Structures are given as structure tokens and as C-alpha cells.
Amino acid sequence: MSLLTLENVTLRFGGLVAVDNVSFHVGEGEVFALVGPNGAGKSTLFNLISRFYNPAEGDIKFDGKSILKMRSDQVPSLGIARTFQNIELFEQSTVLQNLLVGRHRHTGVSGFAQVFFTPKVREQEKAHRRIVEEIIEFLDLQPYRDKYIAGLPYGIRKVVELARALASKPKLLLLDEPASGLSLEETQDMIFWIEDIKRHMGITVIMVEHDMNLVSAVSDRVLALADGKELAIGTPQEVQSHPEVIKAYLGTGALENEIQKGAGEDQE
Amino acid sequence: MRFVFKRSYNDDLKLFKHRAQMFWYLALLVFVVALPWLIDGFLLGEATNILIWAIAGMGLMVLAGHTGQASLGHAAFMALGCYATVIMLQRGVPFIIAFPLAGLISGIAGVIIALPVLRLHGIYLAIATLAISVLSEDFIIIAAPWTGGVSGLVAPQFDIFGVDINRYGTPILFYFLTLVVTLLVLGAYRNILRAPLGRAFVAVRDSEISAQAMGINITKTKAISFGISCAIVGLAGALLGLFAGAFNNETFNLVLSIQLLLMIVIGGLGSIHGAFFGALVIGFLPQGIALSRDAISNAFGVSALTIPGIESGVFALILIGFILFEPTGIYGRWIKIRTYFELFPFYRKGMFKRQKSYLKTERMK
Amino acid sequence: MDLAQLVISGLANGSVYGLIALGFVLIYKATEAVNFAQGDFMMLGAFITVWLTNSEYMGIDFWIAVPIAIVIMGVFGYLLDLLVIRRLFGQPQIAVVILTIAIGFILRFLVGAIWKHDPKLLETPFAGQELRLGELVLGFEEVAVIIVTLLLTFALFLFFRQAKLGKAMQAASQNQLAAYYVGIPVKRIQSLVWALAGVVAAVAGVLFASKGAIDPSTGLLGIKAFAAAVIGGFGSLPGALIGGLIIGLIEPFAAYALPSGYSQIAPYAVMLLVLIFRPAGLFSQMQNKKV
Numbered sequence: 050m051s052l053l054t055l056e057n058v059t060l061r062f063g064g065l066v067a068v069d070n071v072s073f074h075v076g077e078g079e080v081f082a083l084v085g086p087n088g089a090g091k092s093t094l095f096n097l098i099s100r101f102y103n104p105a106e107g108d109i110k111f112d113g114k115s116i117l118k119m120r121s122d123q124v125p126s127l128g129i130a131r132t133f134q135n136i137e138l139f140e141q142s143t144v145l146q147n148l149l150v151g152r153h154r155h156t157g158v159s160g161f162a163q164v165f166f167t168p169k170v171r172e173q174e175k176a177h178r179r180i181v182e183e184i185i186e187f188l189d190l191q192p193y194r195d196k197y198i199a200g201l202p203y204g205i206r207k208v209v210e211l212a213r214a215l216a217s218k219p220k221l222l223l224l225d226e227p228a229s230g231l232s233l234e235e236t237q238d239m240i241f242w243i244e245d246i247k248r249h250m251g252i253t254v255i256m257v258e259h260d261m262n263l264v265s266a267v268s269d270r271v272l273a274l275a276d277g278k279e280l281a282i283g284t285p286q287e288v289q290s291h292p293e294v295i296k297a298y299l300g301t302g303a304l305e306n307e308i309q310k311g312a313g314e315d316q317e
Numbered sequence: 318m319r320f321v322f323k324r325s326y327n328d329d330l331k332l333f334k335h336r337a338q339m340f341w342y343l344a345l346l347v348f349v350v351a352l353p354w355l356i357d358g359f360l361l362g363e364a365t366n367i368l369i370w371a372i373a374g375m376g377l378m379v380l381a382g383h384t385g386q387a388s389l390g391h392a393a394f395m396a397l398g399c400y401a402t403v404i405m406l407q408r409g410v411p412f413i414i415a416f417p418l419a420g421l422i423s424g425i426a427g428v429i430i431a432l433p434v435l436r437l438h439g440i441y442l443a444i445a446t447l448a449i450s451v452l453s454e455d456f457i458i459i460a461a462p463w464t465g466g467v468s469g470l471v472a473p474q475f476d477i478f479g480v481d482i483n484r485y486g487t488p489i490l491f492y493f494l495t496l497v498v499t500l501l502v503l504g505a506y507r508n509i510l511r512a513p514l515g516r517a518f519v520a521v522r523d524s525e526i527s528a529q530a531m532g533i534n535i536t537k538t539k540a541i542s543f544g545i546s547c548a549i550v551g552l553a554g555a556l557l558g559l560f561a562g563a564f565n566n567e568t569f570n571l572v573l574s575i576q577l578l579l580m581i582v583i584g585g586l587g588s589i590h591g592a593f594f595g596a597l598v599i600g601f602l603p604q605g606i607a608l609s610r611d612a613i614s615n616a617f618g619v620s621a622l623t624i625p626g627i628e629s630g631v632f633a634l635i636l637i638g639f640i641l642f643e644p645t646g647i648y649g650r651w652i653k654i655r656t657y658f659e660l661f662p663f664y665r666k667g668m669f670k671r672q673k674s675y676l677k678t679e680r681m682k
Numbered sequence: 683m684d685l686a687q688l689v690i691s692g693l694a695n696g697s698v699y700g701l702i703a704l705g706f707v708l709i710y711k712a713t714e715a716v717n718f719a720q721g722d723f724m725m726l727g728a729f730i731t732v733w734l735t736n737s738e739y740m741g742i743d744f745w746i747a748v749p750i751a752i753v754i755m756g757v758f759g760y761l762l763d764l765l766v767i768r769r770l771f772g773q774p775q776i777a778v779v780i781l782t783i784a785i786g787f788i789l790r791f792l793v794g795a796i797w798k799h800d801p802k803l804l805e806t807p808f809a810g811q812e813l814r815l816g817e818l819v820l821g822f823e824e825v826a827v828i829i830v831t832l833l834l835t836f837a838l839f840l841f842f843r844q845a846k847l848g849k850a851m852q853a854a855s856q857n858q859l860a861a862y863y864v865g866i867p868v869k870r871i872q873s874l875v876w877a878l879a880g881v882v883a884a885v886a887g888v889l890f891a892s893k894g895a896i897d898p899s900t901g902l903l904g905i906k907a908f909a910a911a912v913i914g915g916f917g918s919l920p921g922a923l924i925g926g927l928i929i930g931l932i933e934p935f936a937a938y939a940l941p942s943g944y945s946q947i948a949p950y951a952v953m954l955l956v957l958i959f960r961p962a963g964l965f966s967q968m969q970n971k972k973v
Contacts, residue, residue: 099530125532137527139520141587145329149513150520154532156513160541163512164505170512171330178326217531387776433958439775440716440916444908445957448950451905455947571905575783582780625799630791633784640781641769 051113052077052221052253053098058107060093060277067093068104069277075221080247080254082264084288085274086298091257092134093277095223098255099131100124111221125154128220132210132227134257140199144190144209145181147198151216152177184212188242204235211242215250222246224256228263236263243267261289273297319659330511349496353489361488362560367600368495369556372502374581374592376549379506381578382587383515384542385522387439389574390446391550393453396569398423398551399558403470404463412475412482416555423551424544431543435536450574457566469565472558484560495556502549506589509545518542572629579636585648594647598635602628645669687820688934694824694893696930697831698724701886702907703914703922704835705879710916711842712851712875715767715778719786721904723880727755727887728804728896729793736805744807752884759880763873771869786901794898804891827889834885835923838878842919851875909953915963924964928952 051074060068068090075081083091096102098109100121108115111127119127130151139147155177158170185191188208193201198209207227214222227243228236244267246252258264264271265285273280273288275297281288288294292308321335333339353361373395380386398419405415434445457464464470474483482490509515517538520528525535558564576599584595606627624630643650649669657664705720717723733739735747742750762785770777811822842848854861854868861868890896910929914921929949936948956963 101526101529120534122529122532122534125530131530133527133530137524137530139523139527141523142516142519146516146519150516150528150531150533153513153517153520158513160514163514164508166508166512171327174330174512175326178329213531387779437957437961440710440779441912441957441961443716443776443779444912445954447905447908448954448957451950452947452954455944459944579780579784624791624795626791626794629787630795633787633791636784637766637781637788640777640784641766644773644777 051075052079052111053255054108054110055094055098056108056110058094058097058104058109060090060097060102060104067277068097070107071274071277071279072107073272073279073282075253075255077220077253078247078251079269080243080256080267082268082271082285083255083257083274084259084261084264084271085280088276089274090277091274092225094274095131095225095255095257098124098129098223125217125219128218129223130214130217130219130221131223132214132225134225134229136203136206136210138198138206138209138213141197143195143197144185144193144201144212145195147209147213148181148184148216149177151213152181154217180218181216184215187215187245188212203230204232207231207235207239211239215246215252219252221253221255224254224258226257226259228258228260236260239263240266261285265289332507353492358488361492362484363600363604365484365488365492365495365560367596368492368499369553369560370580370596370599371593372495372499372556373550373553373577374584374595375502375506375589376546376551376553377577378581378586378589378592379509379518379549380542380546382581382591383510383522384518384539386435386539386542387443387578388446388546389443389571389578390449390453391547391577392569392571392574393450394423394427394547394550395554395557395573396453396457396566397426397547398554399564399569400457400464400470401551402555403472403558406473406475407470413477415475416552419555420548420552423554424548427547427551428540428544431540431547432536435539435543447571447574450571454566454570457569465565467565469563469568470558471563472561475559484562491560495560498552498556502552503589510589514538514541576632579632581646583636583639583646585646585651587645588648590648590651591646594651598647599632602632606631688938689931690820690824690828692931692934693927694821694827694930695933696910696927697827697923698886698890698893698926699903699907699910699929700923700926701831701834701882701889702904703910703926704838704919705882705886706907706911707914707916707919707922708838708875708879708882710855710911711919712855713778713872714855715775716782717876717879718779718782718904719789719901720879720883721907722786722789722901723755723759723883724886724890724904725896725898725901726758726789726793727751727880727884728891728900729797729802729887729898730754730884731888731891732802732804732896733797736802744805748888751888752881755880755884755887756877757880759883760873760877762880763876767876768869768872786904790898790901797898799897799899801895801897802891803895804888806892808892821893823889823892827893830885830889831923834882835919838882839919847871847874906949909949909956911963912953912961913956913963918963921964 054074056072058068058071059066071090071094083094085091093102097104100116100119100123104117109117111129116124116127139150156173158167158173162170185194188211190205190208190212193205193209198206201209207230211224211227214224224243228239231239240263243254243256247254247267268285270283271285271288272282273291273294280293280297281291283291319335319337323329333342352364356364373391377388377391380388401419401422402415405418406412410418430449434442437445458466461467472484474481476482477494480490481487482494484491517528517533520531520533521535521538529535554569558568561568580595580599581591582595583598584593585591639646645652653669702720702724705723706716709715709717709720731747731751734742734751735744740747766785767778767781770781806823808822808826813820813822813825842852850861850866851871851874853864854866854871858868890900906929907926910925911922912925913928914923914925929952932948932952933945937945940948
């Protein structure tokens with residue numbers, strides 16, 4: 050059952066075609082990766098799904114219904130959460146406060162009640178806190194709970210980005226380069242966490258990623274893009290050995306090397 | 318070093334972090350309530366003035382400090398609250414209704430005016446609000462049949478449940494009225510900050526893009542912030558007018574708007590304390606200048622510094638000092654000092670270092 | 683021929699607004715900060731000129747005093763950036779805005795303290811002279827203001843387009859870090875821009891003072907110059923001048939057409955309308971960037 054469907058999505062910035070007739074669907078519970086060289090249109094696709102951009106053509110459907118009429122701040126109410134490649138955390142707040150903002154779409158009390166901090170507001174705050182604490186425990190963020198983002202190292206901030214997206218208990222999680230800038234150990238942690246997210250939380254994950262290690266380890270399917278166009282779609286192994294993908298990433302020379310290597314192996 | 322052991326989530330929602338903090342604030346409350354019996358009438362008037370500025374400061378702080386929207390136009394809303402209150406009082410509306418209603422009117426006007434202006438950022442918003450302040454001065458003159466135009470209005474006598482309150486006649490009662498309003502606004506502000514709405518404000522200030530991605534409606538949040546800010550500032554304006562006794566279009570001019578903004582920057586942008594510290598500076602500035610003037614005269618035998626407008630000059634100088642050397646304001650410096658003593662001897666100099674943000678043009682969006 | 687008088691006088695005022703707006707735009711183009719004290723810079727330039735040339739002060743010949751005043755203001759701008767503004771490097775824009783507001787306060791106070799608050803008239807060699815074009819009788823100062831402004835604007839426009847320094851300034855404003863990397867001395871360029879703004883303000887001051895009396899609060903007409911800069915589109919030099927001329931023309935015509943009390947609000951109302959409906963102004967510098 051397809052959770053997210055993109056049909057013939059095209060986006061142009063003036064004369065530049067950033068996304069060219071891209072279609073794919075992501076099934077529920079899948080981990081789906083978008084790979085491709087820089088400028089391929091991967092983050093642009095995320096921005097389209099998050100409704101920061103409007104496609105020139107095509108449709109985006111979530112749970113069978115088109116979301117093109119929605120504003121970017123209405124998307125979380127559908128159950129879609131995302132992280133940002135360049136870390137868009139609230140620098141002057143603590144980790145805890147950032148995660149609590151992640152719960153915003155579940156705010157059930159009016160502003161009026163909040164001014165008086167009624168018991169209902171208090172109960173809701175505690176309920177949100179409980180949920181956020183589970184995530185803190187899951188991602189080992191306890192030592193950083195009350196620290197201001199501004200003083201935290203890059204690796205921890207990446208984890209807080211992930212935590213904040215998880216805080217809203219989404220159905221679909223969009224991860225924009227979750228491992229970029231992380232060390233080997235941190236990337237390994239990320240692999241474990243994404244596997245847990247898929248298996249135990251039942252969240253569908255779409256991620257943009259360059260680290261093929263991470264992609265091969267956790268993804269069910271991969272879509273390779275270049276220059277806004279689809280190159281190949283399939284399992285990580287299929288996509289990695291696809292000739293078009295090799296050509297896009299490494300150039301035609303590398304492709305010829307691969308072919309020759311393959312021919313050489315056949316001869317032996 | 319103090320270790321705060323928290324035993325339940327309620328502990329993080331409480332108003333005071335620990336017993337000692339509560340003790341100090343309660344002591345402050347006792348002092349403030351007992352003030353009329355400790356000082357004379359003139360100083361009590363000064364204290365009332367400081368409280369009024371603190372209320373106005375809190376109003377602007379919600380918008381500028383916590384939601385990140387700079388406004389150079391808040392004097393216009395102070396004027397609105399003031400004129401609304403007095404006009405209603407003149408027509409026999411009891412104070413207990415007129416006063417909150419004026420705040421409401423001010424708040425709604427704030428939302429209405431904010432909506433077209435909210436899409437603007439940074440400089441453009443500052444300039445637009447500046448235009449609003451300048452325009453309001455002229456509107457007060459244009460609406461002369463209601464507002465008394467250039468001659469202005471005189472604050473009428475008013476009473477609450479039969480008890481006459483007057484700035485000169487019953488200064489103690491007026492002080493307590495102001496104090497009660499201050500505490501109510503303070504309570505509401507604190508509540509907002511520990512609730513989702515307060516977090517939404519800060520989110521809009523720190524990263525609009527990710528606030529949207531979390532489900533926060535930017536326009537609605539900014540409008541609410543504007544509304545609350547203008548309502549509070551409207552109440553402060555009403556108190557200011559009643560305190561001054563008489564006022565006209567020049568009372569609520571552009572300079573007042575600017576002073577309000579500069580004041581909360583000195584106090585410490587982004588904290589409730591900043592409003593109070595800023596109000597203290599504005600309140601004590603004339604006295605401070607008078608005292609230094611006397612001190613210099615006595616030391617050097619010169620009758621120096623009787624220059625008109627020296628208050629704005631000194632005020633501006635103080636602001637420049639803070640912007641250059643302590644951009645986090647008085648409250649920021651206080652936090653650093655307190656942290657130094659709390660963590661002694663483990664305080665590290667780089668603890669509060671701000672990260673530089675290099676300029677990237679906003680002209681390409 | 684009242685209409686022509688109205689137009690010329692409006693254009694003359696508008697030129698002064700335009701020059702102040704030019705100062706705004708210069709600093710904005712180079713540093714994306716707004717100098718709220720630009721109007722007060724103009725006032726300072728005017729007072730320095732008065733001090734240099736008026737017989738009650740230094741009494742220096744007008745045509746020597748003016749260049750001296752211009753140089754003084756240029757140095758003032760440079761030093762202000764070097765000693766004060768530069769320390770805000772890396773802080774958000776709004777910090778500079780607040781700082782310049784405060785600097786404006788201080789300038790007004792200092793000028794008032796030194797030269798008192800009574801209005802002063804600049805003694806110019808061409809005071810009161812008239813220009814006759816057929817049936818038209820125009821004030822010489824007003825025409826001079828318009829012409830000098832046009833020339834200065836054109837010169838600055840060419841400077842930013844062609845001169846290496848001008849292009850370096852533009853680069854520094856678009857991406858400071860990148861400008862550093864290619865070897866542009868960003869901080870020094872910034873000081874030069876402030877010096878240039880000081881020079882432009884001085885010229886505006888001399889021109890304004892030659893048309894009418896000045897006092898320490900004269901700088902507050904800088905607010906109308908904001909309207910000019912906004913209408914023109916904050917990043918455009920010719921736009922700033924055109925915006926100024928538009929405001930300069932709106933004022934007398936609004937006074938003519940609208941009841942008194944309403945005419946004063948005209949420039950600000952127009953500015954607010956532009957901000958709401960077309961914030962990029964007439965000569966929009968905002969473009970869509972590929973993300």
C-alpha cells in the first residue's frame with residue numbers, strides 16, 4: 050500500500066529544470082533512499098513534499114489524497130515530519146524545548162487557556178514531556194537535555210534534528226542527509242536508529258543520502274537521480290551496479306572500466 | 318554549586334526553579350508591596366513610572382524579544398490604549414471595564430495592522446512600523462474632535478468600585494493599581510512562555526523554515542504575538558496617560574517608540590527581566606544625570622552639563638556601550654555574573670560566546 | 683507659473699531626500715545594514731559647513747569650506763565604521779539598526795550642545811539669486827540642488843557599475859565570507875562605503891542648508907528619505923533618487939489637494955502602501971534564487 054506517491058512531478062526555476070517528470074511511490078513501512086550527485090534535485094523533491102515549493106506539473110499524493118493544496122505548515126498534521134540538511138534547529142533554546150516544538154501539531158489547547166495555564170494545559174505539557182523523554186532515551190540525548198543548541202557539537206545537533214522530527218510521531222519521516230558530516234561511529238549509530246525506526250516504530254522513511262554504506266545497510270529501495278531526472282530505481286545493489294548510475298556518478302571512463310572488468314571476469 | 322534534583326515533570330513547569338529562587342522573588346514582592354511605606358510621595362511616583370515602563374517593555378518584549386519582530390511603532394498602540402481608556406471614562410464607562418477594553422481594542426488593532434505588515438522582515442518591518450508611529454501622531458491630530466488634537470486630553474477622575482483613584486490625590490492607590498496590572502501581565506507572560514504558544518514564538522524568531530515544518534502557522538503566530546504585544550502596550554499607555562494627568566499627540570511620538578525599543582535592548586532582549594531592567598534604567602536616568610552633574614560641579618567647581626536633551630544623549634551612549642560590549646543587555650551580564658559564582662571555580666570564559674553569523678545577501682530569495 | 687515653482691521646489695526637496703536615500707542605499711548595498719542616522723549625518727555636514735563658512739564662526743570662503751566639510755564628513759564616516767560599526771561584524775542586521783538609531787540621538791545632542799538649537803542659515807555666494815527662463819523665475823539654489831544631485835547620482839551609479847572598488851563593494855554585500863576568500867578586504871571596504879555615505883550626506887547637507895534654515899532636528903527628515911529609498915527599491919541607486927523626487931513632488935501636491943493635516947501624512951502613507959503591496963519597490967533588486 051503506497052503511502053506517498055509522486056506522479057510526473059516537474060519543477061522549474063526560471064529556465065532551469067530542477068525536477069524533470071519524476072514519478073515514484075513509497076510503500077508503508079519502507080525505507081526509501083534518494084541518491085544522486087549534487088544538483089540532482091533530491092533536496093528539491095523534499096521541499097516539494099514539504100510544500101515549500103509548488104510543482105509546475107504533476108501531483109503528490111499522501112495516503113491516496115493530493116496534498117498540492119496544502120501549505121507547508123499544514124503538512125505535519127498529515128503525519129509527515131522532516132529534518133534539514135543544514136540543521137535548522139532553534140539555536141537559543143534547549144534540546145528539550147526544541148523537541149517540545151516538534152510536538153506542536155498535537156497542541157490541543159487554545160491560546161486563551163495557555164495564558165492562564167489551566168490544569169488542562171499542564172496535563173498536556175506533561176503528556177508531551179513523557180513522549181519527548183522516550184525519544185531522548187531512544188537517541189541517548191539525556192546528557193544534553195537542558196543544553197542550549199548553540200553550544201552543542203555538530204554530531205549531536207544532527208541527532209537532535211532527528212529527535213525533533215520523531216517527536217511529532219509521524220507516519221512518514223523525511224531525512225535530508227542524516228549522515229552528512231558524521232564520523233564512522235556516529236553513522237553506525239544512525240544506521241541502528243533508522244533500523245529501529247522502521248522495525249519498532251513502524252515509520253516510513255525517505256532519505257536523501259550520499260553515504261552508500263548507510264544506504265545499502267538500511268534501504269529497501271533506492272531511486273537514483275541526476276539533473277532532475279530518474280536514472281534507476283530498485284534495491285540498493287541493483288541501483289549501484291546500474292550502468293546509468295555509474296556513468297552519472299563516476300563518468301563514462303568508470304563505466305567503461307566496469308564493462309571491461311566484467312568482460313575480463315567472463316573470460317577467466 | 319547548586320544541584321537541583323527534579324522529581325517530576327511538574328518541577329520543570331513550576332514558576333521557580335528551586336526554593337532559594339522563590340525566596341528571593343517573594344522577598345522582592347514583599348519589598349515592592351511595602352514600598353509606599355518606605356519612601357516618600359515623589360519617589361513613589363518614580364516607582365509607579367518605572368512599573369508603567371516595565372509593562373510597556375514587557376509588551377514590546379513579547380514581539381521583539383521572543384518573536385523576533387522589531388517594532389519601531391509601539392507608541393502608536395500606547396496612544397490607542399490611552400485615548401480609548403480616557404474617551405470611555407469621559408463617557409461614563411466605569412474604569413474596571415474601560416481599562417481592559419482599551420487593552421482589547423489595542424490588541425485587535427494590532428492584529429489588523431499587523432496582517433499586511435507581517436510579511437516584511439528585518440529592516441522593512443522596522444521601517445513600516447516606524448511609518449505607523451509617525452502616521453499615528455498625525456491621526457491623533459486629524460481625529461481632533463475625539464482626541465482633542467494638539468491640545469490633547471486631561472485624564473479624568475476615575476474610581477474602582479467606588480474608591481477614587483488619582484495619581485496626585487491617592488498616589489498609593491495608583492501605585493497599587495499599577496502594581497496589580499504589572500503582576501497580572503507578568504503572570505500571563507510567564508504562562509505563555511512555558512506553554513506551546515511561547516515556544517511557537519521563539520520558533521518563529523529562530524527559524525521560520527523549520528517552525529513551518531513543525532506545523533507552526535507563521536502568519537497566525539506573528540499576528541497573535543502582535544496582538545498580545547499591542548494589548549499589553551495599550552494598557553501601559555492608558556496608565557501612562559492617567560499618570561501624566563494630561564497628554565496629546567506629542568506624548569506618544571516616534572521618540573517614545575524608539576526609546577521603548579532601545580530600553581528593552583539595554584535591559585536584555587529575549588527575557589522578561591530585560592523589560593524590568595530597562596525600565597529601571599529609564600526611570601533612574603534623570604536622577605543619575607542630576608547626581609553626576611552635582612558631583613562634577615562639586616569636584617571641578619564647574620556648573621557643567623545643563624544642556625537640554627542630555628538625557629537622550631546619555632541614554633543613547635548607554636545603549637551603544639551595551640550593543641558594543643554586552644549585546645545581551647543587563648540581564649545577560651547578570652546571568653554571566655551569577656553563573657560565575659554558581660559554578661565557581663569552574664566558570665569558563667567561552668561559555669556564553671556568541672557565534673558569528675556572516676552576511677549573506679537577502680536580496681536573492 | 684505657480685505650477686512650475688511648485689514642481690521645481692518639490693524636485694529640489696526631493697533631491698535632498700534622494701541624496702539621503704542614496705546614503706542609505708550605499709550602505710545597504712555594501713553591508714545590508716541600514717544607517718538610521720543618515721539624516722543626522724546630513725545635518726552634521728550642514729552644521730560643519732555653517733561653522734566653517736559663516737561669518738559668525740570661521741568665515742572661510744564658501745568654495746573652500748565646502749570641500750573641507752566634505753572631507754571632514756568622509757573621514758567621520760570612515761572613523762565611525764572603523765571604531766564603532768566594525769565591532770558589530772558578525773552580529774545580526776538589527777544590531778546595526780539600533781546602534782545607528784542611538785548614534786543619531788548622540789549626533790543631535792552634540793550638535794545642539796555645540797551650536798545651540800536656534801535655526802541657522804548657511805551663507806552662500808549665490809543666496810537669493812534667481813534664474814530666469816523666459817517667463818519662469820526660479821530660485822538659483824533650488825536648480826543647483828537638482829543639478830548637483832543628478833550629477834552625483836550618475837557618478838555613483840557608474841562607480842558601482844564599472845570601478846573595481848564598486849564591484850568589490852557589491853561582492854562584499856552579497857556574500858561576505860566568499861568575498862574574504864577571494865581576497866577582498868571586506869572590513870576596509872565597509873569603512874570606505876561609510877566614508878562615501880558621509881561624503882554624500884555632506885553634499886546633501888550643503889545643498890539643503892543653502893535652501894533654508896537648519897537646526898539640530900533637521901536630520902529627522904531622514905524618515906522621509908526612507909520613504910524614498912523604499913519606493914525606489916532599497917538596493918538601487920537611481921531608484922533612491924527617483925524615489926526622493928517622487929516624495930518631493932508628492933508633498934506640495936498633497937498640500938495643494940488635501941486638507942491640511944492630511945497632506946503631512948502623504949509621504950509616509952505612500953511608503954506604507956509600497957511596503958505592503960510592492961516591498962521590492964520600483965526597481966526591484968530581489969530575484970529568485972535556485973535553492
